[in-house]
Amino acid sequence: MLSYLTDDFYNWTRKVCRNALLKVLAAGPVPLHIAFVMDGNRRYARMNHKLAQQGHTDGYETLTKMLEVCYYLNIKCVSAYAFSIENFKRDPEEVNALMRLAAEKLEELSQHGSLLDQYGVRLNIVGRKDMLPEDVQVAARQVEDMTRHNSRAILNLCMPYTSRDEMTTAVQSAVRNALKSDPPNLEITEKDIDAEMLTNLAGSPPVDVLIRTSGVKRLSDFMLWQSCEDTQLHFTPTYWPDFGLTEFIPMILDYQRKAWARSSL
Template structure:
């Protein structure tokens, strides 16, 4: 089966898609693809076959990169899926080994279809601590990421060896690294900078998060990014997910769209105010006044000039730090493709 499958919606699906598009549409949808093991038990399958059905659903649904049909017709430009949690390493060795082997098969198939990925403009990103994975799987993932990084029509983020708490902890480590390297100052640390240090820094926050199987918890998935996201919990098992289940979730998003946007606007304004206050406190500190104001009381105009000067310096430091961080992450994938462990 091809990862990228051509095809159109049927007439009823097209009509439904057009009706949905008359309202606000999510641009980024995240999925917790739950229910593969329950699906296997229901069908009296081996667990591994249940996971295979789940991966095949991933290959049949253009909610992700394999078909692109739903994304194209519903204007969903970015999809993030929770493929493998760090907590999943606690499962039996046979099951974990089987899932790793299955992932290798899928990424190998993906690399065989580079022309299709380029044709559809699919950019693949894999988010998580790849060092926890077998080296051969790390290398396959790196090849897929590098082969598609210039594509920009559709984005698929695969969270593999991932939990949100681990991601946030790693972001704090990255900022600490920046301070140790002299790229940023401790006073530069902020909510906005932490967001830029997450694995998902290249993506907007999800508009809609869907969890299948009837579970009503996030299981440590995108906790930072979904504070102002529409959460939809559906009882359908992931291998049985359909276009109509997605339509139902989008309707719930549309019903709650105004309140979600209002909450996001308030958060952005609050974040900007926090940064302004932090800059003012730093610019007006005794040390800064001594360096730039000769230690003398400054009038309002002079203080504003110092504040603007400090903010510009901070922005420049942060820019250089984020460039260095991006280079470090790019080098990780490049080294893997060269057969060198990062």
């Protein structure tokens, strides 16, 4: 009994301290849009003698924790690279497990009292939704419809997604729109393409901070258009399921330091 009370008090104290720290950080400049490349789930699983599916499940738990932190900081938009189009080339058993996990977690997010409900978050599935299994498409439509009128924050779950596919689709849409005009507009501008990007259609600002875990230093076809010259890139050796405030807070502090430096020019 005493051990239970001690653990309970420890967790309460830890949460109070965390929230106090986040409140201080939120008083400074914070990014409008943070993007996560959630890499390292499988290597984390191997290192901890777990199945790959458990690594992805643990990775989802990390995502929910980081979303809560981001929304507590009043960050307007979070984008998470959940599944690349290229990931369909992986072992079918792992792909099927990921799709089951996606359907299960999307259904959880659509429930009253979920994280999205608590923080007034609009969820967008960004990518080729037609490539998803039917049950995942149904769950995606349900949570998108239920959160459509939420306006405090945005969560973009990018699945299945690649930047090249998004840009190709945006160019095609811009051309179709131009040809429909009367008379046809034969000049396609950057603004025309930008307006058709999936994240813009979802109301997302450009990416301010892009974070990739697991020590890999490449963007892997993620948010290439949305990453402007001011986007700060952070690469950490930590596997995604182990990612937390220890890694995240220095990145926010670095963003604030650079924001203050720009404002003083």
